[in-house]
Amino acid sequence: MTSPTRVLVLNSGSSSLKYQLLDMRDGSRLAAGLVERIGEPGSRLVHTPLAGGGERRERTAPMADHTAALGAVAEELSADGLGLDSPDLAAVGHRVVHGGLRFSAPTVVTDEVLAEVERLVPVAPLHNPANITGIRTAMALRPDLPQVAVFDTAFHTTMPEHAARYAIDTETADAHRIRRYGFHGTSHAYVSRETARLLGKDPSEVNVIVLHLGNGASASAVAGGRCVDTSMGLTPLEGLVMGTRSGDVDPAVTFHLRRVAGMSVDEIDTLLNKKSGLVGLCGDNDMREIRRRIDEGDERAKLAFDIYVHRLKKYVGAYCAVLGRVDAVVFTAGVGENAAPVREAAMEGLEQLGLAVDPELNAVRSGEPRLISPQGARVAVAVVPTDEELEIARQTYSLVSN
Ligand code: ADP
Numbered sequence: 001m002t003s004p005t006r007v008l009v010l011n012s013g014s015s016s017l018k019y020q021l022l023d024m025r026d027g028s029r030l031a032a033g034l035v036e037r038i039g040e041p042g043s044r045l046v047h048t049p050l051a052g053g054g055e056r057r058e059r060t061a062p063m064a065d066h067t068a069a070l071g072a073v074a075e076e077l078s079a080d081g082l083g084l085d086s087p088d089l090a091a092v093g094h095r096v097v098h099g100g101l102r103f104s105a106p107t108v109v110t111d112e113v114l115a116e117v118e119r120l121v122p123v124a125p126l127h128n129p130a131n132i133t134g135i136r137t138a139m140a141l142r143p144d145l146p147q148v149a150v151f152d153t154a155f156h157t158t159m160p161e162h163a164a165r166y167a168i169d170t171e172t173a174d175a176h177r178i179r180r181y182g183f184h185g186t187s188h189a190y191v192s193r194e195t196a197r198l199l200g201k202d203p204s205e206v207n208v209i210v211l212h213l214g215n216g217a218s219a220s221a222v223a224g225g226r227c228v229d230t231s232m233g234l235t236p237l238e239g240l241v242m243g244t245r246s247g248d249v250d251p252a253v254t255f256h257l258r259r260v261a262g263m264s265v266d267e268i269d270t271l272l273n274k275k276s277g278l279v280g281l282c283g284d285n286d287m288r289e290i291r292r293r294i295d296e297g298d299e300r301a302k303l304a305f306d307i308y309v310h311r312l313k314k315y316v317g318a319y320c321a322v323l324g325r326v327d328a329v330v331f332t333a334g335v336g337e338n339a340a341p342v343r344e345a346a347m348e349g350l351e352q353l354g355l356a357v358d359p360e361l362n363a364v365r366s367g368e369p370r371l372i373s374p375q376g377a378r379v380a381v382a383v384v385p386t387d388e389e390l391e392i393a394r395q396t397y398s399l400v401s402n
Helices: 066-079 111-119 128-141 154-158 170-175 185-198 252-259 265-274 277-282 287-295 299-323 333-338 340-347 359-363 388-400
Strands: 006-012 017-023 028-036 044-049 057-060 089-096 147-151 207-213 217-223 226-230 328-332 380-383
Touching: 006 128, 006 388, 017 066, 017 388, 028 066, 044 066, 057 066, 066 128, 089 128, 089 388, 111 128, 128 147, 147 388, 154 185, 154 226, 185 207, 185 217, 185 226, 185 328, 185 380, 185 388, 207 299, 207 333, 217 299, 226 299, 252 265, 277 287, 277 299, 287 299, 287 333, 299 340, 328 333, 328 340, 333 340, 340 359, 340 380
Parallel strands: 006 089, 089 147, 207 328, 328 380
Antiparallel strands: 006 017, 017 028, 028 044, 044 057, 207 217, 217 226
C-alpha cells in the first residue's frame, strides 16, 4: 500500500473553523473552506473544491458546536470524494496559538500535550480554548489519525533572553510566566525562508526583517534562519499598530483608564484589543478603505495611516540595529502583500539604512514573491505572500511521514 499523502489543516477559532486539505506530494490544495458563527444563529459553511473544478458551495444550517461544524465539513469533503475516512489522509495539522516555552517544534498531540496547551490558557484566553476544542473534535472523528499541533509561538522560542524578557521583577515574571512569546511564527518562518530562496541563498546565510501586516500585524528580526526578536509579546497586543489593536502603549495608560476613566479591566482589554489601532483612530481597519478616504482628503484617515507607518518605521530601524547586517526587508499578509502605498511610505527616507523602493516594481500586482527594491540596492526589499496553511501542512507531514 502507498503511504497516505493528504493533510487536513484546521484553524479553530471560538466560533469559526477554517480548513484546507492539501496533497503533500506537491503541496497542492484539494479543498478549502470556512465555517462561521458556530454555536450562534446563522451558522454558515463555505466550501471550495480546488481539485477537479467543482463549484463553491454554501450551506446555512444550525451548527451548535465544533463537532457539528467538522461533521458538516466532512460531508462536503466526502461529496468531493475526499472524505476524512479516506486512507489517503496522513494527519490533521492544527494551528495552536500559544505553545509557551515548551513547544519549539510541531508536536504530535497526546493527552499530556493537550494538558500543557490547557495550562497556557491564562496567557492565551481567547485562542487556546478554541484550538483545544478543534483538536478534540478531530480526535473524536478519527481517533486513529495523528493530530499535530503547530504553534504560532514556536518560531520565536529561539529569541535570546535579553529580547524575550521584560524588565520587570524577575520573581513575579517567572511566577506568572510573563515574557515575550511572539505570534504569527508560522508565517515569519515561512516568509523568511521563502525570502532566502528569492535571494538565491540558504536561510542560514541571510538576515531578514519580516513585516507581517494583516489585520493583526507583527515584525520579526530573523538572523540566519533563527528569530532573534519580534514585536508581539506576552499576547498579540504589543508592537505595531494593527487593524483593531493599539500595539505599543505606555503600560500606565491602563492604570489611568482604570483609576481616572473608571473603566473595568475587561473594558480596557476590549478597548485596546478591539477598539484601537486603525479602527480606533479613524473608524476603519481596512487599508483599502483608509486609502480611499485619504484620496478624498479625509484628515483622520491620513493621521491613522501616518501613525501606522511611523510605528512600522520605528521597528524597521530597531531591527536593523538588532541584526547589524540586514539582507532583506520583506512585506507579507493582506496589507503587506497588497498595499503599495504602505510599503512606499514605510521605506521612505531610509536610504541611509540601504533601504529604498522602486516605484514601478512596487506598483506591480502579483501573487508571486518579488523584489521591489531598485536594482543593485544594498538591502533587498521584497514582497513574499505568506501561506500559513501550507507551512502547517509541511511541518505536520514532515513529522508523521518519517
Ligand atoms: P488576517 O489574516 O490577520 O485576518 P489578512 O492577512 O488577510 O488578515 O489581512 C487583512 C487586511 O489586509 C485587511 O483588513 C485589509 O486592511 C488588508 N488588505 C487586503 N487586501 C488589500 C488590498 N488590495 N489593498 C490594501 N489592503 C488590503
